[in-house]
């Protein structure tokens with residue numbers, strides 16, 4: 001494996017110039033595609049999305065989205081004209097001035113510009129758009145408008161159900177609703193917490209809220225006490241995750257409870273494997289399918305690979321980064337297990353780093369507190385498992401380190417998507433050793449797909465076959481313990497209770 005030696009130097013793979021060149025090519029491709037678009041399944045780029053012929057509304061003024069992205073494809077019957085400015089929501093959809101005034105952004109992002117009119121035209125939406133591109137507001141805004149408008153007719157039941165894979169994301173989505181509904185006292189948005197679940201079970205008359213946000217695991221425990229009669233909107237945020245084996249039984253159960261109801265369905269993610277896309281489409285009625293740079297990492301993230309040699313080499317690399325100032329906080333470090341998260345935490349605490357750790361074995365309260373402290377910059381380096389890989393939006397994360405190579409392209413795209421959000425630049429570094437000979441190919445492939453310039457040896461590595469991909473997803477790579485201490489000594493320390 002000659003290439004591993006080559007990698008000891010570390011490989012920088014960011015190339016913004018190449019990406020700009022690529023965008024130019026995309027623009028030319030788009031022009032050609034439009035002239036050949038006999039079936040009107042038009043393919044547009046961010047640069048000319050506004051030129052789509054309007055279906056029903058008057059031509060709005062043109063306006064560049066603040067966060068431009070690469071190639072997009074919007075398919076489905078009667079694609080509504082994109083929204084170019086938030087203020088147009090008043091004339092096109094009678095959205096109140098007070099709601100528009102609560103939007104903190106100057107212009108919609110590309111996904112918002114396509115999805116918001118779609119949702120306000122009561123369409124089912126299947127959307128794939130890069131991490132950090134504003135997918136949350138793309139559904140929170142239209143749902144808020146619709147529900148507030150119909151508030152007087154409300155019978156007090158749940159009207160929008162939002163499923164997300166983690167508690168952290170549930171809280172974050174509820175905060176997005178809070179910003180838009182501040183002052184509208186009658187409108188209730190709830191996260192299905194343990195305590196709300198207990199109250200729903202023990203106190204008759206407890207209301208779940210107009211909008212209920214939950215993880216599938218928690219929601220299935222509440223199915224017996226919840227009334228879904230008034231539900232009209234169903235959102236699956238991080239839809240591909242919600243259909244993967246860890247969540248599929250619960251998600252299916254919930255969908256079964258909603259069967260037969262007239263629902264607007266909105267499924268979104270930054271990654272949408274084709275099998276999931278087919279499944280999602282089969283559950284929808286004449287959906288709008290919005291694909292923006294599908295399968296790619298956010299273009300704002302500079303991606304690096306570092307060959308660390310061994311597990312001890314990874315620790316040394318982190319310590320080196322600390323010394324050289326490369327570890328500019330806030331930093332997120334992803335590892336593959338709870339055990340490794342705790343081990344790395346103890347190593348870095350010992351080094352005097354302002355560090356904390358979050359994983360599925362910490363309590364809900366601890367997890368909330370850690371995320372809050374990281375958001376407030378009270379914690380500079382946060383070690384985490386994949387519980388933080390999806391959806392979580394912390395402003396200004398400078399660097400994501402994959403201490404352990406992630407087990408799939410989707411995990412990689414979501415992890416590194418915690419930086420480079422909302423048009424800001426970010427960096428991602430992935431450590432690898434000889435143990436990662438297969439999984440590193442997956443990372444390299446995403447780098448290539450995302451427009452990063454890659455070294456020649458990387459182009460020769462080839463792709464991982466389907467069987468290996470499946471195995472990697474199922475079972476993480478076996479690794480030596482995280483420690484710079486010689487193994488024998490470590491065992492001795494452990495028996496003395498020093499670890």
Ligand SMILES: Nc1ncnc2c1ncn2[C@@H]1O[C@H](COP(=O)(O)OP(=O)(O)OP(=O)(O)O)[C@@H](O)[C@H]1O
Pocket residue numbers: 066067105106107108109112129130131132133134135136137269270390391392393417421422
């Ligand atoms: N129109 C906009 N202009 C500028 N920033 C925006 C806009 N809309 C949302 N944002 C900000 O962009 C950031 C990312 O948004 P959001 O969390 O919705 O991304 P996402 O697409 O859901 O990402 P992920 O796939 O990682 O979940 C947030 O901080 C949000 O406040």
